[in-house]
Amino acid sequence: MHSDPVVFVIDDDQQVREAIQLLMESIGLKVASFASAQEYLDQFNTQDHGCLILDVRMASMSGLELQARLAAEESHPPIVIITGHGDVQMAVKAIQAGAVDFLEKPFNDQALLDSVHHAIEKDLSQRGEALKLADIRTRLKRLTPREREVLDLVIAGQRNKVIAIDLGVSQSTIEAHRAKVMEKMEAATLSDLMRMMLILELR
Amino acid sequence: MHSDPVVFVIDDDQQVREAIQLLMESIGLKVASFASAQEYLDQFNTQDHGCLILDVRMASMSGLELQARLAAEESHPPIVIITGHGDVQMAVKAIQAGAVDFLEKPFNDQALLDSVHHAIEKDLSQRGEALKLADIRTRLKRLTPREREVLDLVIAGQRNKVIAIDLGVSQSTIEAHRAKVMEKMEAATLSDLMRMMLILELR
DNA sequence: AACGGTATAGGGGTTTTCCCCTATTTGGGT
DNA sequence: ACCCAAATAGGGGAAAACCCCTATACCGTT
Structure with a gap:
């Protein structure tokens, strides 16, 4: 019935991806890594759940762009933004747009873990909600x-x-x-x- | 029945207060200025409505502290944070805590006006909601x-x-x-x- | 001691809902 | 041509809700 939550890491820096992967696996979380937003979108499906760790600065499609794209979907996993060169304005926009957190690199490991935990909790509750609503809508149809x-x-x-x-x-x-x-x-x-x-x- | 919305400006810099006051009055908004969080709290009452423009760095009680205090109340006007020395972390915390916006000084006049408008709109809708709820609770009692x-x-x-x-x-x-x-x-x-x-x- | 609010219980009647049937018409799909 | 789903309508009866009335007992206030 229920699959485990997955941390989707989307960052074009392989070093960062690997570091995060190790960190997440150290607390038993599954990870799926992508080098670009497009790579992630190509395999995106509504069954996935957990959370997204999203780099802002990436070639072709930025993390914030991906965030906007996903916001247009009916439902998507909560997003944690990470960035090497963030500014206040960017952070504000990201959180206003619904991101769970916005962390600057180099981030504190524990801070990222906390954010991810928070994001996964949010995912669980929002998925529970979405399920109830979808159920009712199905009957209504x-x-x-x-x-x-x-x-x-x-x-x-x-x-x-x-x-x-x-x-x-x-x-x-x-x-x-x-x-x-x-x-x-x-x-x-x-x-x-x-x-x-x-x-x-x-x- | 309905009084006009008031922009409550709380900043220990008199220059800033006066500048914001002029800006707000230029579009016909009423303003009440305070040099400290305490001054504002002393006259705070639940009838007030509009929005708050809150400086982060102030003596004795910071804007973020005041935000936390107000969050403990049943209901308070939406908050726009302004700051001279903001960082990403601070901005993220403020928005997560419910602030409508977080602007760095020197801010663009139009940006502040937009935020204030947004805050006042939010105030209207949240007050409408609160009224309905209070009404029902009164009857329940x-x-x-x-x-x-x-x-x-x-x-x-x-x-x-x-x-x-x-x-x-x-x-x-x-x-x-x-x-x-x-x-x-x-x-x-x-x-x-x-x-x-x-x-x-x-x- | 009297009064008012609360909780209790019942009578008696109307209205509404709920449930079980049957039945006809229409329109789409096989 | 046949079948099925949808919309329509009705009968008949049980159950529930709704409404108006009275009445008692208790408790706290005046």
Whole structure:
């Protein structure tokens, strides 16, 4: 079911990659190294999880560019930025864009480990969240347009009678739709249904 | 009802305070200046809103310290950090701690204005949120412990019969509590009630 | 001692939901 | 031509919720 988290190291300096690899392996973390952002993107898939350690200064695509690209995806592992020549502005932008941390080389080993731990924790929780949401969305997709319409009105607290009038059909039709909705959404009670829908609304 | 947003400038350099004041007033924003964090704290009240422009290096209490103090409060205006001698680490910490922006002196006037605008927007939305939450919490406080207990079980989707058995009382007692809950929470439908409770849970 | 709020319990009635059926029409796919 | 999913509609009954009323007991305040 669950694979181990992987630390994806993306840095065009082989020395750095190897050093980080050793450091991570010393605490039992798996590592996958890439010499360029493109190399990483080529094998990127949504199953991967863990975190990214990303160098800013790289040929062709910078770490910050990769960060922006990944931000456009539905979901990606948390990012730790490392850089040899960082400035305040760059660091601010990176963190504002959601990076977990921004470290200057040469970094303290423990600081990087701490950031990676933090990133992996964040990955776990955000993946848990994403899974729940995806699950609910999958069920929602099973609804017909009409059922979806009824669902929305149910969630809004309308009684069947009112929904029937609203949609210009009989009450028994609404009852039928409503039963279908509960079945397809795998909701035992109205409370379950509302919880699912509000999670989508509020997150 | 609504007062204008105020830019609270906290910097021990009078020149800087005056420069920022002029800049802010040039676009019609109100300003309140303070020469120390303590001065600001002394007059701090939760009605204030707008944003803070905070210098890092100050005698006795630094901007970052003040940021930490305010973070302990239930709610405070968004913070823009400015500094003459910032480093990457400091910037990262400040943004991670929730600062809207971190600017180095001498800053570009437009950059500061942009940050302040962003901060004020954030203030508006976070105050709106906080108001909604406070409103719900106020109503919740009106419930007796027993009513609160019933509410929780209702939200969990339990039927009155089950709640009655759970609490070892009769069904009609539950009905009475339930009616009281709806009245005190000002909820017309179960849907309203669930929405309020889930907003508290999920935010 | 009287009062108000809380928790309890019940009667009696209406409305709504929920669940089990059947049944027709329409439109798409085999 | 046949079948299936979707949308429609209805009957009938059980369960639950909702509403209005009364009533008792306890507890703390005035």
